[in-house]
Amino acid sequence: MKIAVLPGDGIGPEVTREAVRVIEALGLPDIEMKEAPVGGAAYKAYGHPLPAETLEIARLSDGILFGAVGDPDCDSLERHLRPEQAILGLRKELTLFANLRPAKVFAGLEGHSALRPEVAGAIDMVIVRELNGDVYFGEKGFRTAANGDREGYDVMSYNESEVRRIAHVGFRTAMGRNKRLCSVDKANVLETSQLWRDVVIEVAKEYPEVTLEHMYVDNAAMQLVRAPGKFDVVLTGNLFGDILSDQASMCVGSIGLLASASLGERQTAHGTFGLYEPIHGSAPDIAGQGLANPLATILSAAMLLRHSLGLATAADRVEAAVAKTLADGVLGRDLGGTAGTTEIGDAVLARL
Numbered sequence: 001m002k003i004a005v006l007p008g009d010g011i012g013p014e015v016t017r018e019a020v021r022v023i024e025a026l027g028l029p030d031i032e033m034k035e036a037p038v039g040g041a042a043y044k045a046y047g048h049p050l051p052a053e054t055l056e057i058a059r060l061s062d063g064i065l066f067g068a069v070g071d072p073d074c075d076s077l078e079r080h081l082r083p084e085q086a087i088l089g090l091r092k093e094l095t096l097f098a099n100l101r102p103a104k105v106f107a108g109l110e111g112h113s114a115l116r117p118e119v120a121g122a123i124d125m126v127i128v129r130e131l132n133g134d135v136y137f138g139e140k141g142f143r144t145a146a147n148g149d150r151e152g153y154d155v156m157s158y159n160e161s162e163v164r165r166i167a168h169v170g171f172r173t174a175m176g177r178n179k180r181l182c183s184v185d186k187a188n189v190l191e192t193s194q195l196w197r198d199v200v201i202e203v204a205k206e207y208p209e210v211t212l213e214h215m216y217v218d219n220a221a222m223q224l225v226r227a228p229g230k231f232d233v234v235l236t237g238n239l240f241g242d243i244l245s246d247q248a249s250m251c252v253g254s255i256g257l258l259a260s261a262s263l264g265e266r267q268t269a270h271g272t273f274g275l276y277e278p279i280h281g282s283a284p285d286i287a288g289q290g291l292a293n294p295l296a297t298i299l300s301a302a303m304l305l306r307h308s309l310g311l312a313t314a315a316d317r318v319e320a321a322v323a324k325t326l327a328d329g330v331l332g333r334d335l336g337g338t339a340g341t342t343e344i345g346d347a348v349l350a351r352l
């Protein structure tokens, strides 16, 4: 079973190292990990954020463990050369259109949420975010407006096939949980969202057991703070899902805790092909200092074991070790503690 390991930039290599150590410590037979450059690191070494060799290693793997990309040195490069294009390119090239971002409060961590403990304690949701469309991939550019002003534009669009396939993922996810789906859009203003809503309503007919609700994104942002425990599965587009998942992370306690799986439809001999990454970025402000919380990446590795390698028991072991680490009070600075990146990794290893 092949895992492509793409550490990337900033804290990416630091958190990925800990996740790799955890996978190694499981002593699983037939696991082969292959590392490849990506992001700003790849641009600096090879002139491209997603070199063809890296894409090929990713394509030939059963699952990809991804750290983070983003480098302030690269922020003024032409857009197609910026580090972020690596993750966007992988998602698009490999048709990984379904991004699952679970957000659940860990036992003992209720008091570390940005919300009151009694509000935070009820959080147990999955955000199902579309990843291959929306304003991210529409026509974009700069132009001159009629009055001579410089103007930037990014076209937002979804076609019905794109909405239908992610809606099915949302409903199937809800069927495996508490059968409640909240579709988040901005149909009161955007035609893209009106189509989204219409298609979600059509798909809902195939899942009569699921209770469907629609919510405008501005209200969803508010409800996520007011009563996050009311959400089960949140189904939304690329941009809204990006924003709401960072918000959900602080409801849980830290962005250093939220893992993700990006899946498509391709099946391998072992499971569903996918890419796994923390929802956070390269955190240049703390990079290189051993301060990053590696748990989101370790939990992403657990999702890889479960979804792409068919190793549910190993995934359970990792998740239980992470839960125990937190319950035992081994907390990074992001959660008000003092444990560093390696120390947190060591604590998980000791509890496997």
Ligand SMILES: NC(=O)c1ccc[n+]([C@@H]2O[C@H](COP(=O)([O-])OP(=O)(O)OC[C@H]3O[C@@H](n4cnc5c(N)ncnc54)[C@H](O)[C@@H]3O)[C@@H](O)[C@H]2O)c1
Pocket (backbone or CB within 6 Å): 011, 015, 067, 068, 069, 070, 071, 072, 084, 087, 255, 256, 277, 278, 279, 280, 281, 282, 283, 284, 285, 286, 291, 292, 293, 294, 296, 334
């Ligand atoms: N998928 C990805 O690779 C990804 C995701 C988001 C942002 N980015 C990129 O990362 C760079 C930085 O972006 P940003 O600062 O807006 O977002 P970020 O997620 O990197 O950091 C936001 C804040 O959270 C903190 N933080 C993030 N991860 C943490 C962790 N594991 N432990 C402790 N603290 C953590 C950071 O120190 C920072 O203060 C940008 O170049 C951006 O484009 C990449």
Ligand SMILES: CC(C)[C@H](C(=O)O)[C@@H](O)C(=O)O
Pocket (backbone or CB within 6 Å): 084, 087, 088, 242, 279, 281
């Ligand atoms: C880095 C960026 C392209 C990415 C996104 O917007 O999808 C990130 O914010 C994420 O959440 O994975």
Ligand SMILES: [Mg+2]
Pocket (backbone or CB within 6 Å): 242, 243, 246, 279
């Ligand atoms: Mg994001």
